[in-house]
Amino acid sequence: MEKVLLKLKVILNFLLEIILPSKCLGCKKRQEILCSDCLDRIDKAERETEKDILALYDYRNPIIKDAIWKLKYYHKGIIGQKLGQVLFIEFLEEIYSLKTFNEGSPIYVIPVPISQERKRSRGYNQTEIIAKSFCNQTDKNVLKIKTNIIFKNKNTIPQAKLTNRNKRLKNIKGAFEIKNREEIKNKIIIIIDDVTTTGGTMLEIINLLKKSGAKKVIGFAVAH
Numbered sequence: 001m002e003k004v005l006l007k008l009k010v011i012l013n014f015l016l017e018i019i020l021p022s023k024c025l026g027c028k029k030r031q032e033i034l035c036s037d038c039l040d041r042i043d044k045a046e047r048e049t050e051k052d053i054l055a056l057y058d059y060r061n062p063i064i065k066d067a068i069w070k071l072k073y074y075h076k077g078i079i080g081q082k083l084g085q086v087l088f089i090e091f092l093e094e095i096y097s098l099k100t101f102n103e104g105s106p107i108y109v110i111p112v113p114i115s116q117e118r119k120r121s122r123g124y125n126q127t128e129i130i131a132k133s134f135c136n137q138t139d140k141n142v143l144k145i146k147t148n149i150i151f152k153n154k155n156t157i158p159q160a161k162l163t164n165r166n167k168r169l170k171n172i173k174g175a176f177e178i179k180n181r182e183e184i185k186n187k188i189i190i191i192i193d194d195v196t197t198t199g200g201t202m203l204e205i206i207n208l209l210k211k212s213g214a215k216k217v218i219g220f221a222v223a224h
């Protein structure tokens, strides 16, 4: 029953978007969920937070914080779609250089997974929505989403709730499992996350993929 209600909520939100254009989370004008004027005004994050992890916006900005909160807890898939599009545009140069490096075969895009249990209770994985939209901005031969590689085994404490780096690294250690590893041999992979705090989650996944034979792995986060 709960599952049916969740699905209904998602469908209802989707229909509402068609009938009534969203109010921008920033200026409240009825046009787009995040209009370009407001997006331009959001402070950018320090771009490279860790080696091979790039973040776009400064998470302290209230608009981006609100956007991610609503995407995560209020079934606002439209926000994820917009963020995926923005991520693609802003990181186009990086994608392009990865592409040249990759000669012909698609770059694999892996959204940071949430546990099955959490996915069941929330009804969706918000980073998957971002990643899907990110891939949809271009051809399937360029970016290809892969959700059958990395899985989250345990429900960790949200990284932002832990105060120090060691606790965060310990929290995330062993949380992810890799499957179908033969598919990622010599591949170039982009990991997508909504918010990266210390980069611990992404680093854990990056290392796991590299150990399993991926050629190059980098992480893109919407906010830091």
Ligand SMILES: [Zn+2]
Pocket (backbone or CB within 6 Å): 024, 025, 026, 027, 028, 029, 034, 035, 036, 037, 038, 039
């Ligand atoms: Zn606006």
